Amino acid sequence: xxxxxxxxxxxxxxxxxxxxxxxxxxxxxxxxxxxxxxxxxxxxxxxxxxxxxxxxxxxxxxxxxxxxxxxxxxxxxxxxxxxxxxxxxxxxxxxxxxxxxxxxxxxxxxxxxxxxxxxxxxxxxxxxxxxxxxxxxxxxxxxxxxxxxxxxxxxxxxxxxxxxxxxxxxxxxxxxxxxxxxxxxxxxxxxxxxxxxxxxxxxxxxxxxxxxxxxxxxxxxxxxxxxxxxxxxxxxxxxxxxxxxxxxxxxxxxxxxxxxxxxxxxxxxxxxxxxxxxxxxxxxxxxxxxxxxxxxxxxxxxxxxxxxxxxxxxxxxxxxxxxxxxxxxxxxxxxxxxxxxxxxxxxxxxxxxxxxxxxxxxxxx
Amino acid sequence: xxxxxxxxxxxxxxxxxxxxxxxxxxxxxxxxxxxxxxxxxxxxxxxxxxxxxxxxxxxxxxxxxxxxxxxxxxxxxxxxxxxxxxxxxxxxxxxxxxxxxxxxxxxxxxxxxxxxxxxxxxxxxxxxxxxxxxxxxxxxxxxxxxxxxxxxxxxxxxxxxxxxxxxxxxxxxxxxxxxxxxxxxxxxxxxxxxxxxxxxxxxxxxxxxxxxxxxxxxxxxxxxxxxxxxxxxxxxxxxxxxxxxxxxxxxxxxxxxxxxxxxxxxxxxxxxxxxxxxxxxxxxxxxxxxxxxxxxxxxxxxxxxxxxxxxxxxxxxxxxxxxxxxxxxxxxxxxxxxxxxxxxxxxxxxxxxxxxxxxxxxxxxxxxxxxxxxxxxxxxxxxxxxxxxxxxxxxxxxxxxxxxxxxxxxxxxxxxxxxxxxxxxxxxxxxxxxxxxxxxxxxxxxxxxxxxxxxxxxxxxxxxxxxxxxxxxxxxxxxxxxxxxxxxxxxxxxxxxxxxxxxxxxxxxxxxxxxxxxxxxxxxxxxxxxxxxxxxxxxxxxxxxxxxxxxxxxxxxxxxxxxxxxxxxxxxxxxxxxxxxxxxxxxxxxxxxxxxxxxxxxxxxxxxxxxxxxxxxxxxxx
Numbered sequence: 001x002x003x004x005x006x007x008x009x010x011x012x013x014x015x016x017x018x019x020x021x022x023x024x025x026x027x028x029x030x031x032x033x034x035x036x037x038x039x040x041x042x043x044x045x046x047x048x049x050x051x052x053x054x055x056x057x058x059x060x061x062x063x064x065x066x067x068x069x070x071x072x073x074x075x076x077x078x079x080x081x082x083x084x085x086x087x088x089x090x091x092x093x094x095x096x097x098x099x100x101x102x103x104x105x106x107x108x109x110x111x112x113x114x115x116x117x118x119x120x121x122x123x124x125x126x127x128x129x130x131x132x133x134x135x136x137x138x139x140x141x142x143x144x145x146x147x148x149x150x151x152x153x154x155x156x157x158x159x160x161x162x163x164x165x166x167x168x169x170x171x172x173x174x175x176x177x178x179x180x181x182x183x184x185x186x187x188x189x190x191x192x193x194x195x196x197x198x199x200x201x202x203x204x205x206x207x208x209x210x211x212x213x214x215x216x217x218x219x220x221x222x223x224x225x226x227x228x229x230x231x232x233x234x235x236x237x238x239x240x241x242x243x244x245x246x247x248x249x250x251x252x253x254x255x256x257x258x259x260x261x262x263x264x265x266x267x268x269x270x271x272x273x274x275x276x277x278x279x280x281x282x283x284x285x286x287x288x289x290x291x292x293x294x295x296x297x298x299x300x301x302x303x304x305x306x307x308x309x310x311x312x313x314x315x316x317x318x319x320x321x322x323x324x325x326x327x328x329x330x331x332x333x334x335x336x337x338x339x340x341x342x343x344x345x346x347x348x349x350x351x352x353x354x355x356x357x358x359x360x361x362x363x364x365x
Numbered sequence: 366x367x368x369x370x371x372x373x374x375x376x377x378x379x380x381x382x383x384x385x386x387x388x389x390x391x392x393x394x395x396x397x398x399x400x401x402x403x404x405x406x407x408x409x410x411x412x413x414x415x416x417x418x419x420x421x422x423x424x425x426x427x428x429x430x431x432x433x434x435x436x437x438x439x440x441x442x443x444x445x446x447x448x449x450x451x452x453x454x455x456x457x458x459x460x461x462x463x464x465x466x467x468x469x470x471x472x473x474x475x476x477x478x479x480x481x482x483x484x485x486x487x488x489x490x491x492x493x494x495x496x497x498x499x500x501x502x503x504x505x506x507x508x509x510x511x512x513x514x515x516x517x518x519x520x521x522x523x524x525x526x527x528x529x530x531x532x533x534x535x536x537x538x539x540x541x542x543x544x545x546x547x548x549x550x551x552x553x554x555x556x557x558x559x560x561x562x563x564x565x566x567x568x569x570x571x572x573x574x575x576x577x578x579x580x581x582x583x584x585x586x587x588x589x590x591x592x593x594x595x596x597x598x599x600x601x602x603x604x605x606x607x608x609x610x611x612x613x614x615x616x617x618x619x620x621x622x623x624x625x626x627x628x629x630x631x632x633x634x635x636x637x638x639x640x641x642x643x644x645x646x647x648x649x650x651x652x653x654x655x656x657x658x659x660x661x662x663x664x665x666x667x668x669x670x671x672x673x674x675x676x677x678x679x680x681x682x683x684x685x686x687x688x689x690x691x692x693x694x695x696x697x698x699x700x701x702x703x704x705x706x707x708x709x710x711x712x713x714x715x716x717x718x719x720x721x722x723x724x725x726x727x728x729x730x731x732x733x734x735x736x737x738x739x740x741x742x743x744x745x746x747x748x749x750x751x752x753x754x755x756x757x758x759x760x761x762x763x764x765x766x767x768x769x770x771x772x773x774x775x776x777x778x779x780x781x782x783x784x785x786x787x788x789x790x791x792x793x794x795x796x797x798x799x800x801x802x803x804x805x806x807x808x809x810x811x812x813x814x815x816x817x818x819x820x821x822x823x824x825x826x827x828x829x830x831x832x833x834x835x836x837x838x839x840x841x842x843x844x845x846x847x848x849x850x851x852x853x854x855x856x857x858x859x860x861x862x863x864x865x866x867x868x869x870x871x872x873x874x875x876x877x878x879x880x881x882x883x884x885x886x887x888x889x890x891x892x893x894x895x896x897x898x899x900x901x902x903x904x905x906x907x908x909x910x911x912x913x914x915x916x917x918x919x920x921x922x923x924x925x926x927x928x929x930x931x932x933x934x935x936x937x938x939x940x941x942x943x944x945x946x947x948x949x950x951x952x953x954x955x956x957x958x959x960x961x962x963x964x965x966x967x968x969x970x971x972x973x974x975x976x977x978x979x980x981x982x983x984x985x986x987x
Contacts, residue, residue: 284388
């Protein structure tokens, strides 16, 4: 069933980069994760289990002929939306948000899979090329619907981080597939009118929350405090870092999400500038390699699909690292392959699986 | 597939720009990393040693509780609290012993406190002792330089100037528990925060709480503050003005002396609660610090349940007070008229049992008015049989019994009004007509709270309007601006004719003011009072039991005494329900308490105490 030529063209470089980053991630969780006091399986072991499962799923996705995904794209998207709706009825609440399904000790976050499903649905839609000038606003009605339905559901959970990622993926893809200049300006113009209008309607405390969100220093006891601690952790690593298992700042437990959203501060503290540069370099390599796969795809579906995955990875990486260093607002966006979290690791590896799939089929026509 | 139709060149044109964009983004990340780790590296390294940037909490002042005339019932006072910071103790373990010595705490106690809290960040201060006196404070402060890791902070502590007064209404505070912490929105509360757990303190928590603030500071290697970075001011909570009147409440509490039970006084024109007593009471200030397990056990295991607000959590049969309902059922259904004469011979044989009147000799032929005045049991047995269980149950429901009144206080009980359908559902057996007799005089399955009966007597007094009982008049912010007001809420009107209510009111007036009335102990010269006594059986008496034997019974088997009243008769302004647990007969135990409250409310000089207690042996009425 598996074409021999596929194995010849298998993208070992991509797999290598991914495995390297994931290994650094496990080591980092081993060192920076919560120390002994919490009961149960250490999180680095749980993450290894998820990594194993994820790699299996990734290979499975890689070896199925990708044009088959075009056939089932809308079905996958519908199922993902259904799961999002079901989570309201059957989900469990953690720290005030209803985001998770729980089966025994195994929990699962459907909004993660919506990202992949949205990318598939967009790729399917943009498979048909536009006319010379690009897509018009009228033609974009359906894809807008693809974006808005899950965003409304996810904001209700509430999960601002994932909603932002969905929007960024969507607009990145929009620019990639070429929309009309007139449509683009219209969109920007509409946004320019809409945002101040909504701002005027907001209540004082809502405005204050949004301002604090963009400027955490205004909340010196909450987000602002977490941020300064995160900066101290990264900065105190210096050039060479404090060394593996030698970090102090991140072990104190002042960060609310120290092994998920703020994992990069632990890396910065223990591995210093050198370690961070290696990781950032690997990420850049991953992004550029992914872009090349998108460009070399043999059809539009493949190109949009792989570009969607790359943009998802890019925004996660850029916003997360920017956030822990204080460049970006503090939103709950995890770092691919480094942050702890099964559903997120799985969705990342599913995306990588799609990239591998396209990469090895680029010569097959 | 035609390659041409895919127009891949669109994408290739963008490739360059996208690559450049990604490169630029990563370059920005690199610049920022360089800035943090190289340019500011040494400064951040210094700040990372023993976690130099810390937060000192500033707890908001909790809103005050005031009576209807703005007298303070709950406020805050400063308390000096001692904390240790585990992170700073690592380098100086001897501090634990030294501080322990100064506070008279043994090494074990100290270790216990420091170990007690798990999963807690090491830089978070742990409270060692609260409310230390000035001498200790001076001792600690003067030695502070030698005690790194020590932190003394002044925090607001709840205090209740009148101690036990209205403790059940006011309620108490307690440390927030993990469940509450998980359920409320993030950030409002921190671990160890004190929140309302009972009474108004709990029900108006959202108003009283205020907003905590704090300061972000930099400390030196010994944990001492060296630089103030940023701060957020705390903001005090709103004040809650209660409907109760301090003077009336004090009078009511005193009138109980050492008796247990409950009193609720209400304005029948608005449903506002003027006084709410539950005895025994407790001192809410013991909860404002961390209560010791022994103290807690004493309060919860106490046989008279001091933590229970008996006014709305205690359920008792209403006894003869319920004859008001039976009379209404009789008049409204037309089973009797005010002229109907029924005969009381002292005993009423029914089935294979003999139902007795409290008056052994019997009342002879008697009409409704005199039957209410003298509380004749046999008259009401017969009325009960005439109208039947379900008609009585209907009018009991019409007057608000058997369901919660809806007062904004926690744990209100709904009481029980039995009916034939209720019994079938509950026990699976039909209603026996013999049970109707007990029901008609307020015994048997029937259960009510003192609040129910206060509402019932208010409804009789005001002509059938059922008001929501309320305990809070309004909420004001610290500048005195009204945040919220609680106008009277008329929930519905009892479907009872004005004529019936008038006949019943006349009867109740007779109870207090006519010869042989059971409530004569409440008769006042200056104003007409109307009321009804009642006795709730705790155990069924043997057939040959004599009323006078009650005082020889062990306390826990003695009957509960009831008295409900309103005044002035012509223009009712206060309605009272009094329950004295195991007080024996209503007339003796409960009437003087209601009298005292009504006198105080009407600003009358207190009557001579002899009159209330001086009672002939055989005039012990029900």
